[in-house]
Amino acid sequence: MVANRGEIAVRVQQTLKTLGIATVAVYSDPDATAPHVFMADEAWPLGGQSAAETYLDMEKIITIAIRCGVEAIHPGYGFLSENPRFARTCAEAGIVFIGPSPESMEALGDKISSKELAQQSGAPVVPNSPPCDRVDEAVDRFLATWGFPLLVKAAAGGGGRGMRLVSSLEGLAPALESAGREAKAAFGDRRVFLERYIPRPRHVEIQVLADGMGNTLHLLERDCSIQRRYQKIIEETPSPFLTPELRRRMGEAAVEVTRSAGYVNAGTVEFLLDSETREFYFLEMNTRLQVEHPITDEVLGIDLVEWQVRIASGEKLNLNQDDIQARGHAVECRIYAEDPYNDFAPSVGTLERWLPPTGPGLRLDSGVVQGQTVSTYYDPMLAKLIAWGPDRASSLHRMDLALSQFPVLGVVTNIQFLRQVIRHPKFMEGDYDTGFLSVNSELGRPDSSEEDLNLARALAAWAMDQVPSQQTSIQAGPAAAQNNPWHTGGKLRLP
Numbered sequence: 001m002v003a004n005r006g007e008i009a010v011r012v013q014q015t016l017k018t019l020g021i022a023t024v025a026v027y028s029d030p031d032a033t034a035p036h037v038f039m040a041d042e043a044w045p046l047g048g049q050s051a052a053e054t055y056l057d058m059e060k061i062i063t064i065a066i067r068c069g070v071e072a073i074h075p076g077y078g079f080l081s082e083n084p085r086f087a088r089t090c091a092e093a094g095i096v097f098i099g100p101s102p103e104s105m106e107a108l109g110d111k112i113s114s115k116e117l118a119q120q121s122g123a124p125v126v127p128n129s130p131p132c133d134r135v136d137e138a139v140d141r142f143l144a145t146w147g148f149p150l151l152v153k154a155a156a157g158g159g160g161r162g163m164r165l166v167s168s169l170e171g172l173a174p175a176l177e178s179a180g181r182e183a184k185a186a187f188g189d190r191r192v193f194l195e196r197y198i199p200r201p202r203h204v205e206i207q208v209l210a211d212g213m214g215n216t217l218h219l220l221e222r223d224c225s226i227q228r229r230y231q232k233i234i235e236e237t238p239s240p241f242l243t244p245e246l247r248r249r250m251g252e253a254a255v256e257v258t259r260s261a262g263y264v265n266a267g268t269v270e271f272l273l274d275s276e277t278r279e280f281y282f283l284e285m286n287t288r289l290q291v292e293h294p295i296t297d298e299v300l301g302i303d304l305v306e307w308q309v310r311i312a313s314g315e316k317l318n319l320n321q322d323d324i325q326a327r328g329h330a331v332e333c334r335i336y337a338e339d340p341y342n343d344f345a346p347s348v349g350t351l352e353r354w355l356p357p358t359g360p361g362l363r364l365d366s367g368v369v370q371g372q373t374v375s376t377y378y379d380p381m382l383a384k385l386i387a388w389g390p391d392r393a394s395s396l397h398r399m400d401l402a403l404s405q406f407p408v409l410g411v412v413t414n415i416q417f418l419r420q421v422i423r424h425p426k427f428m429e430g431d432y433d434t435g436f437l438s439v440n441s442e443l444g445r446p447d448s449s450e451e452d453l454n455l456a457r458a459l460a461a462w463a464m465d466q467v468p469s470q471q472t473s474i475q476a477g478p479a480a481a482q483n484n485p486w487h488t489g490g491k492l493r494l495p
Contacts, residue, residue, distance in 0.1 A: 001026065001065050002036070004076030005055060006367030007383055008289070009036035012074050015305040024068050026061060028054035030375045035367060042068060049377055055079045058086050062093055072096035072312060074305075078379070081288040082109055098312040100287050104263045108285040111155050112193060118282040121260035123253040126272060126281040129194040131155055133180055135173055139194060143169075146196045152176055154183035155191035158284065160230025162192060200433040202273040203227065204239055204280070206254035207296050209307055212264050215317045218251040219296050219304075219324055225434050226421060228344055233414070234421060235292040236331040237299055240392060240430025241273070250280055257285060266293075266308050275433050291384070294365055295330035298388045329392040331399050333418045335406075337380040340417035341446045346380045349373070353409035357402040361388045361395070374411050382413070392430075396422055416446060 001024040002009045002016075013023045013036065025040030029049050037043045044064045046054040054060070056079055065073060073090055075081035075098070084102035091097065099105075108114045115125045129142040142150075152175045154162025162183030164175040176192060184190035207219040223239035224232040242250070254269035268290045270283040293304045311317070337347045354370040366383035368374070374382070387402060389395030403419045420443050421427055427436070437443060 001061075001068065001070045001073045002040070002076065003055070003061050003065075003073050004079055004081075005031050005034065005036060005378065006381070007365045008076040008078075008291075008367070010039060010367055011294075011365050012076060012305055013039050015303055015309070016074075019306065019309065021309070024065070024070055026055070026064060028377070030373070030377055033372065035369050035372075044068070049375075051079065051378065058083075058089055062089055062095075065090075065095055066093055070095060072098055072309075074098040074308070075288065077288050077291055082286070084109065096312050098265070098308050100263050100265050100267065104261050105287045107261050108263070108267075108287050109156065111153065111284055112191075114284055115282065117260055118257050118285075121253075121256040123257050123282040124280065126198065126283070127196045128153075131191040131193050133176055133190070133192070135169075135176075139172075142194050149197040151195045151197050152179045152192050153195050154179065154187060154189070155193055156189040157183065157187035158286075161186040163230060165197065198272055198274055198281070200275040200435060201225075202239070202241055202275055202433050203232070203270065203283075204242070204250065204273045205268045205270040205286075205290070206251055207290070207293070207304070208254055208258045208263075208267050208269060209304075209311070209317060209319075210258055210264050210267075211311050211317045212314065213316050216255050216258050216263075217317065217319060217321045217324065218254050219300060219302075220326055221247060221250065222290075222292055222295060224292060225432055226427070226436055227434050228340075228437055232292065233334050233336070234331065234418065235295055236329065236392070236395075237295045238326050238329060241275075243278075246278060246280070253280075253282070257282065261285070263287070265311050266304055291334070291381075292332050294363060294384060294386045295332045298330040298363065298386060299326045299328055300324065301327060328388055328390045329395045330386060330388045331392075331395050331422075332384050332386045333399060333403065333422070334381055334414075335383045335385060335418075336414045337374045337382055337411040338414055339412045340414045341444060344414075346376065347374070347412035348376055349411045351408065351410045353407055355407050356383070356385070357405045359398075359402070361398050362386070362402055363388070396428065417443065420447065 002012045003026060016023050022041045025037050025043040026046050027037045027043060028046050046060050048054045073095055080086040082105055084105040087097040087102040107117055118125050127146055130138050132139050149165060149167045152164040152166060162179045164179045166172050166175045179192045180190040183192060202225045205222050205224060209219060210216040220237060221239050221242060222235050222237045224235045226234035250271060257269050266289055268286045271280045272283050273280045297304055338344045339347055350373050351368060351370050356364045363386040364383055368382050385402060387395050387399035389398050400419060400422050403415055406415050426432055
């Protein structure tokens with residue numbers, strides 16, 4: 001069973017089918033016609049609309065799994081993927097949970113305890129206070145050492161929820177209160193703590209794999225520094241910032257953290273990297289498959305989902321650390337149904353036209369099809385576009401071209417915004433950090449000429465669908481032009 005939805009449910013099923021494993025899908029009412037439902041060998045309704053009454057309902061999911069006689073559950077990412085109680089419930093039902101043990105999840109799921117574990121393994125960590133809900137002696141001691149600015153962070157969960165940047169003592173008490181309240185609503189745990197603020201950090205993560213026989217290795221890094229509201233939108237590997245020596249040190253630190261936790265399966269160790277000093281600090285470990293895992297797949301020529309399944313079935317890693325060598329460069333852009341020029345407000349509607357680009361070096365991990373309705377119930381990510389090239393410049397050029405040929409009608413997307421970022425001189429130079437979008441305010445203004453061109457392309461593509469097929473057949477011309485509504489009669493025309 002794939003206990004998830006959207007693009008990750010499709011992605012996992014693709015690998016399972018390649019391995020000859022039959023699949024069971026579950027779905028909410030709004031997802032009844034979603035691609036992951038039709039792709040599965042069996043599909044069962046969860047009955048409901050919100051995440052709480054569907055994909056987060058352990059009892060419903062386990063009941064269906066038992067009824068279908070499934071041997072294993074892949075949780076994807078989000079929802080129940082990092083819930084130790086769900087992993088235990090699977091084990092009690094005699095079902096293999098494709099992921100780490102509940103004990104590893106518990107040790108690493110709490111930001112404070114995971115930092116303690118990282119310190120014990122020898123990894124550097126960002127200084128932090130004990131949990132606090134008001135300004136007390138422990139807070140005063142932290143302030144005396146580190147001062148302002150600082151971050152208030154939730155001890156449980158992530159994604160920027162329960163996080164506040166505080167620059168003065170006057171703002172600290174209100175930040176503790178509001179962050180705690182938000183953390184309680186999002187994660188059921190209102191504990192927050194203070195953390196030293198690192199100006200201009202890069203967010204670099206290391207992919208790890210560990211089998212059940214004591215073998216642990218890292219699969220290089222992903223630079224995830226382009227973020228909006230602490231959510232990643234563009235990722236790349238290799239990072240343009242890392243030196244071979246820094247890459248080695250960070251990889252070794254990630255492996256030691258993984259071993260210290262007794263971790264088995266795929267995971268990701270996240271670090272903050274100081275842009276000025278090049279010092280790195282352990283941030284947290286995600287005990288699941290990451291959204292951005294495809295770029296690692298592409299540069300290493302492996303299938304991380306397949307390795308998750310093989311490790312869960314008791315197989316031994318047949319890779320050595322020396323085997324892990326990057327082949328070229330890959331970049332991923334997350335396609336969201338949102339308006340980046342209106343404070344990233346979500347967009348809902350029916351995908352009247354959805355025509356993803358294709359071509360050499362391109363991969364699309366998508367959870368939607370044309371005609372599908374995008375609702376307000378779930379995360380607005382529609383798909384992930386991945387571009388690979390023999391070097392960074394070629395992969396970025398390939399991504400830019402692909403984004404320029406991605407017509408969408410029916411909802412507002414961030415495609416044009418992503419293109420603005422990819423084409424920005426600083427990004428092209430690799431000179432960016434987590435504050436890139438806030439510092440470069442011109443990215444918040446649309447290029448009206450580009451917007452008009454994208455709309456024209458989308459409308460042209462849509463119009464092609466409305467004409468009877470016998471009137472649109474092409475009698476002659478290059479094969480590459482036959483499915484291209486913007487073909488210019490053999491003349492090269494840049495977008």
